[in-house]
Amino acid sequence: AQSVTQLDSQVPVFEEAPVELRCNYSSSVSVYLFWYVQYPNQGLQLLLKYLSGSTLVESINGFEAEFNKSQTSFHLRKPSVHISDTAEYFCAVSRRSGAGSYQLTFGKGTKLSVIP
Amino acid sequence: DVKVTQSSRYLVKRTGEKVFLECVQDMDHENMFWYRQDPGLGLRLIYFSYDVKMKEKGDIPEGYSVSREKKERFSLILESASTNQTSMYLCASSFPFGGQPQHFGDGTRLSIL
Numbered sequence: 692a693q694s695v696t697q698l699d700s701q702v703p704v705f706e707e708a709p710v711e712l713r714c715n716y717s718s719s720v721s722v723y724l725f726w727y728v729q730y731p732n733q734g735l736q737l738l739l740k741y742l743s744g745s746t747l748v749e750s751i752n753g754f755e756a757e758f759n760k761s762q763t764s765f766h767l768r769k770p771s772v773h774i775s776d777t778a779e780y781f782c783a784v785s786r787r788s789g790a791g792s793y794q795l796t797f798g799k800g801t802k803l804s805v806i807p
Numbered sequence: 808d809v810k811v812t813q814s815s816r817y818l819v820k821r822t823g824e825k826v827f828l829e830c831v832q833d834m835d836h837e838n839m840f841w842y843r844q845d846p847g848l849g850l851r852l853i854y855f856s857y858d859v860k861m862k863e864k865g866d867i868p869e870g871y872s873v874s875r876e877k878k879e880r881f882s883l884i885l886e887s888a889s890t891n892q893t894s895m896y897l898c899a900s901s902f903p904f905g906g907q908p909q910h911f912g913d914g915t916r917l918s919i920l
Contacts, residue, residue, distance in 0.1 A: 723906040734897055734912050735911040737908045737910075740906070781850065787905070793905050794840070794855060797849050799847060800849050
């Protein structure tokens with residue numbers, strides 16, 4: 692069974708400092724990996740995804756994540772955070788269901804708090 | 808843009824009531840999902856549907872059922888609400904292929920008194 696571990700439940704960081712949110716997954720097959728962001732009182736929004744090809748993927752708002760197959764990791768990074776990045780971040784891995792369709796398994800989330 | 812709409816943002820019900828949560832998507836997605844989100848536990852899948860009238864249990868289906876009579880609509884039913892079902896409920900939809908992202912509604916915060 693696939694699982695996702697987000698190693699930090701809360702990460703406080705000062706504004707304009709770099710941040711890394713860690714994610715490890717377990718899977719014996721090829722994977723599709725995702726990062727989602729949830730702002731207060733909202734649903735989840737897709738931040739970025741890894742399907743294949745280049746192991747470094749980027750989002751439009753400056754986040755990037757690197758797929759590392761040997762370490763089974765998909766850490767999320769940003770070189771300089773902004774107050775507006777305060778949110779909860781979820782890592783997810785795609786898994787195939789018994790019906791042959793695809794589902795996502797989510798980590799428990801990391802709350803990023805950006806301190807002015 | 809994909810739009811996933813949940814019928815209520817906040818809902819308060821009493822124990823023992825039958826509760827319906829509704830979700831509608833406008834992108835002709837085959838897959839639809841219901842999750843509950845609790846602090847420290849992340850998102851847990853309750854049920855998902857891969858086609859009209861087709862469903863599959865997720866990780867925590869006990870106490871819940873679902874209905875999908877039309878492709879765009881997926882309903883979550885609490886047969887007899889209990890206080891431990893107080894939670895945030897999130898609906899999502901996607902195409903069925905590997906690598907397709909799920910698109911989420913804004914959630915329904917349900918309180919059972």
